[in-house]
Amino acid sequence: MKIALVTSTVPFVYGGARNIVSWLKTALEEAGHEVEVVALPFDEEPSRIVEQLGMFRMIDLTDQADLVVCFRPPAYLVQHPRKILWFIHHLRAYYDLWDTEYRGFSDNAIARARRELIQRVDNRAFAEASHIFTNSAVVSSRLREFNGVDSEVLYPPLGSEHSFSNNGYGNEVVAVSRLEHHKRQHLLIEALALTSSKVHLRLVGKGSMPGYGKSLLDLGARLGVADRLHVHDEWVDEDLKQQLLGDALVAAYIPVDEDSYGYPTLEAARATKGVLTTTDSGGVLELVEDGRSGLVVEPTAGALAEAMDRLYLDRELAAHVGNGAADRVDELGISWAHVVDRILSV
Amino acid sequence: MKIAVLNNMAPFVHGGAEELANHLVERLLRRGHDAELIRIPFRWEPFTVLPKQMAIATALKLDAAERVIALKFPAYLVPHEDKTLWLLHQFRQAYDLRDSAYSTIPDSPEGRTVVDAIQREDNRAFLGSRHIFTNSATTKARLADFNGFDAQVLHPPLNDPELFHDEEAEDYLFAGGRVNAMKRQELLVRALALTPNDVRLVIAGPAEDESTAEGLGRLADELGVSERLTLDLRFSTREEIARWVNRSRACIYIPFEEDSLGYVAMEAAEASKAVITTTDSGGILGLVGEGYSGWIAEPTAESLAAAMTDAFRHPLRSRERGMNMHLHWEAHGATWDKTVDRLLA
Numbered sequence: 001m002k003i004a005l006v007t008s009t010v011p012f013v014y015g016g017a018r019n020i021v022s023w024l025k026t027a028l029e030e031a032g033h034e035v036e037v038v039a040l041p042f043d044e045e046p047s048r049i050v051e052q053l054g055m056f057r058m059i060d061l062t063d064q065a066d067l068v069v070c071f072r073p074p075a076y077l078v079q080h081p082r083k084i085l086w087f088i089h090h091l092r093a094y095y096d097l098w099d100t101e102y103r104g105f106s107d108n109a110i111a112r113a114r115r116e117l118i119q120r121v122d123n124r125a126f127a128e129a130s131h132i133f134t135n136s137a138v139v140s141s142r143l144r145e146f147n148g149v150d151s152e153v154l155y156p157p158l159g160s161e162h163s164f165s166n167n168g169y170g171n172e173v174v175a176v177s178r179l180e181h182h183k184r185q186h187l188l189i190e191a192l193a194l195t196s197s198k199v200h201l202r203l204v205g206k207g208s209m210p211g212y213g214k215s216l217l218d219l220g221a222r223l224g225v226a227d228r229l230h231v232h233d234e235w236v237d238e239d240l241k242q243q244l245l246g247d248a249l250v251a252a253y254i255p256v257d258e259d260s261y262g263y264p265t266l267e268a269a270r271a272t273k274g275v276l277t278t279t280d281s282g283g284v285l286e287l288v289e290d291g292r293s294g295l296v297v298e299p300t301a302g303a304l305a306e307a308m309d310r311l312y313l314d315r316e317l318a319a320h321v322g323n324g325a326a327d328r329v330d331e332l333g334i335s336w337a338h339v340v341d342r343i344l345s346v
Numbered sequence: 347m348k349i350a351v352l353n354n355m356a357p358f359v360h361g362g363a364e365e366l367a368n369h370l371v372e373r374l375l376r377r378g379h380d381a382e383l384i385r386i387p388f389r390w391e392p393f394t395v396l397p398k399q400m401a402i403a404t405a406l407k408l409d410a411a412e413r414v415i416a417l418k419f420p421a422y423l424v425p426h427e428d429k430t431l432w433l434l435h436q437f438r439q440a441y442d443l444r445d446s447a448y449s450t451i452p453d454s455p456e457g458r459t460v461v462d463a464i465q466r467e468d469n470r471a472f473l474g475s476r477h478i479f480t481n482s483a484t485t486k487a488r489l490a491d492f493n494g495f496d497a498q499v500l501h502p503p504l505n506d507p508e509l510f511h512d513e514e515a516e517d518y519l520f521a522g523g524r525v526n527a528m529k530r531q532e533l534l535v536r537a538l539a540l541t542p543n544d545v546r547l548v549i550a551g552p553a554e555d556e557s558t559a560e561g562l563g564r565l566a567d568e569l570g571v572s573e574r575l576t577l578d579l580r581f582s583t584r585e586e587i588a589r590w591v592n593r594s595r596a597c598i599y600i601p602f603e604e605d606s607l608g609y610v611a612m613e614a615a616e617a618s619k620a621v622i623t624t625t626d627s628g629g630i631l632g633l634v635g636e637g638y639s640g641w642i643a644e645p646t647a648e649s650l651a652a653a654m655t656d657a658f659r660h661p662l663r664s665r666e667r668g669m670n671m672h673l674h675w676e677a678h679g680a681t682w683d684k685t686v687d688r689l690l691a
Contacts, residue, residue, distance in 0.1 A: 002358050011410040012348050012380050036357045038387055043407055055405035058398050059387050064357040 001344075002034045004065035006075040008042035008056070017072045017088060019263075020135075023159040024069070024086075024343075027336035031344075036065065042074065044091065046105050049114060053077060053121055069343060076125045084343060085125075085132045086154060087139060089259055094118045095146050123147055131346035136260035136283040154342055155334040158263060162238065164270035167246040169318040172200040172230075173276065173308055174248035176241055177264045179207035179233060182256045184299075185216055191304035193223035199312040201252075202230040204244060245271040249318050250311050252276040253284055254299065261287040269293070269329045274321025276307055287332065293325040347690075348380045350411035352421040355385035362609065363434055367417060369505045370689075373682045384408075386421050390437075393451040396460050400467050415689060419464075423471050430477045430689060432500060433485055435605060440464040441492045469493055479689065482606040482629045500688055501607055503680040509588035510616035512668065515661060518546040518576070519622070519654055520594035522587055523610040525579055526554035529601050531562055533647060539569035540651035545658045547598075550578035550590050587613070596620040596657040596664045600645065604628040615639075615675035620667035622653045633678070639671035 005021050018039070025035045038061070042052055056077040061068055068083045070076035076085050090096070093103045094115045105111055126132060126149045133154035134140045140151045173192075177183050185203050192201045207213050213233030220229035236244075245251065251268030253275055260283040268275050269287070275294035277284045290296035295311070297303040311318045351374070353367040367383055374381035386403055389395055403423040408414055414429045416422035419437040422429070439449045440461045451457045472478060472495045479500035480486040486497045504510070525531050531549050538547050553559035559579045566572045578590075591597060597614035599621060606629045614621045615633060621640040623630050634640040641653035657664045 004357055011350060011382055011384070011408065034358055036355070038355065038357070038385070040386065041384065041407060041410070043409070045407075048407060051405050052407065055402050058402045058405075060389065060395075061357060061387065064387070064389070 001066045003028055004036050004038055004061050004068045006038045006068055006078050007071035008075050009039045011041050019159060020156045021071055027340050031340050046114065050117060077121060083129050084346060085129045087132055088135045089139060090142060091118055096142060137286055138259045138283045154339060155332055157334045157336050158266045158270060162270065164242050164267060165246050166272040169249050169315045170247040172202045172248055173250055173252050174202045174244050175252040176204045176267060177253060178205045179213045181212055184254050186219055187254060187301060188252055189216060189219050189229060190301035191308060192225045192228060194301050194305035195309050197309045197312040199308045200228045202244060204232045204236055206235045245273060248273050250274050250276050254278045255281055257282040259283050269325035272322040272326045274325050287328055293328040294321050348410060348412045349374055350408050350414045351381060351383045352414060352416040352424055353385050354388040354418045354421050357387060365505060366502050373686050377686060391450055393457060393460055397463055423467055429475045431475045433480045435485055437464055442488055483632055484605040484629050500685060501680045503682050503685050504612050504616055506584055507616050509584055510591060510613050512618040513592040515595045516593045518548045518594060519596055519598055519658060520590050521549045521598040522590060523551045523599060525551045525558055532565060534598060535562060535565050536647040537650035537654060538571050538575060540647055541655045545654060546574050548576040548590055550582060552581040553579040591617045591619060594619055595661060596622060598622040599630055600624045601627050607633055615671045618668040618672040620657065620664045620671055622657060639667050639674050
């Protein structure tokens with residue numbers, strides 16, 4: 001079958017949605033299908049958003065592909081009689097983030113007209129879809145709440161080129177993700193300062209703002225934990241990442257109300273490491289259960305410090321949640337075989 | 347530098363232009379640029395969809411790119427203040443093919459409106475480009491004739507020149523490339539029938555369809571040349587093609603009025619092989635000199651047979667012309683390094 005995977009991209013920015021598309025391409029090709037990726041630029045600059053919606057709508061893949069799978073908005077506006085959505089997020093400024101500081105533009109009549117238009121064309125595209133998958137229960141519930149449509153959660157696996165392994169449970173809590181304020185690496189450092197054991201913390205990832213990485217180092221020095229804090233404020237290659245996770249005591253991932261469980265969680269599970277997370281981390285809690293596949297604590301430095309000490313002093317607990325995380329991934333059916341099976345059966 | 351390379355996409359169809367775009371991006375990356383290929387889905391039938399296709403390209407926002415290199419209509423309509431065109435061809439149905447049997451745009455009021463719109467948008471894009479390169483002298487001439495814009499010819503280099511080199515010649519002439527009516531392999535078989543019995547020919551390349559392939563085999567049988575003709579009409583690997591080229595006595599390429607030099611001629615030149623072509627073959631005539639680097643025959647079986655016989659019967663002459671072909675090609679300077687230099691100048 002000829003399958004087109006359609007998404008929007010931000011030119012010269014890699015990762016995230018592009019990964020899921022290229023990994024699905026590989027999985028579908030291995031299943032014997034012909035796959036073409038249609039990826040076109042899209043930016044959320046408010047004054048140009050409507051024209052860009054129009055551009056995506058003008059793309060008509062009828063007769064050129066047998067099946068179309070659409071990802072990032074507004075890719076699902078393209079025309080095709082057999083259109084499946086793997087919906088990963090809304091244009092959130094016009095939905096759940098409208099009443100927050102993250103909206104990024106003022107609430108006036110023009111903005112409201114845009115919001116009305118976006119929601120209308122979205123609803124129309126959702127009605128056209130043969131089936132809607134989402135990447136998390138959080139996104140599915142937003143679709144129900146804002147658009148009144150039902151969807152099926154289809155968890156995105158990691159690409160098959162990753163080969164994580166477990167080299168034992170060392171002394172480090174390892175947090176691999178972009179260094180961003182809303183991922184709260186600073187809170188992990190504050191927690192480190194409250195620990196009573198000799199546990200170490202390793203932060204790995206590139207930030208979009210150069211200042212945050214620097215401020216983390218300053219914070220560590222100020223709190224007197226520089227000797228137990230390791231920061232890689234850079235894009236690290238897969239080998240190093242796999243080694244660091246392989247040696248880790250536990251992984252930590254404590255974003256604020258994330259949509260999905262996030263790749264850091266899956267990577268930890270692939271290395272048979274549990275995940276330390278917080279009660280307000282959103283989609284991460286779909287995968288991590290307290291005491292089984294990780295530890296889930298209040299988002300305070302004290303609670304996180306206590307959890308770090310507990311794991312440092314009890315390596316059996318670290319191994320228990322590590323195995324639990326790996327089991328949990330299987331239990332949720334997070335595999336490309338399952339994804340391909342679901343996509344081709346609707 | 348952040349460079350966006352823009353091309354069209356006919357979903358699930360991959361040909362020379364796609365290869366070229368991929369290689370261009372790869373070469374830009376190797377130079378340390380942040381290059382990204384952006385392919386815009388394109389459909390051209392029925393002709394009434396064409397205005398919409400142009401609107402898609404003009405709605406594209408590429409501010410994140412510091413430079414855009416665009417290859418085809420309508421991708422090159424994308425608005426950008428630092429845009430270089432490397433035109434592989436225009437939308438020929440609105441220009442030189444407008445009155446031909448190949449056009450799907452009717453000569454009706456609607457058809458004329460669409461053609462006018464294409465020409466108007468094209469002219470606007472050409473005017474808004476910093477540099478215009480074309481892939482051949484033919485494309486350059488058409489751009490001058492129809493739109494009044496000047497351009498520099500920048501031949502697309504071979505993507506895998508390392509595969510092609512001169513090996514000791516075996517006793518066959520080689521005709522590579524896609525097999526279809528425009529490439530006139532049938533005429534080659536007829537010419538072969540007029541050559542002496544020791545002349546051998548290999549035709550290798552993907553046939554357009556089953557009937558084309560069968561037709562060639564049947565013709566060879568009818569003319570009694572099957573013994574002297576090898577037909578290899580699969581989609582061969584690049585290594586297989588190179589082996590045929592490298593061990594040939596000379597190469598043959600006789601397309602009808604082709605725009606560009608053609609990869610077949612470039613491969614022959616890289617491997618220091620002389621080329622037999624015809625007076626009406628188009629772009630390739632920029633590379634082959636009669637009596638110097640090859641043979642330029644009339645597009646008739648008789649004239650081609652004479653050239654083939656000469657090339658086959660005189661290995662030293664073929665070899666000398668092959669050397670000249672290589673020298674001429676090197677002077678041409680169609681390497682990726684130089685090509686990228688010029689595109690970014």
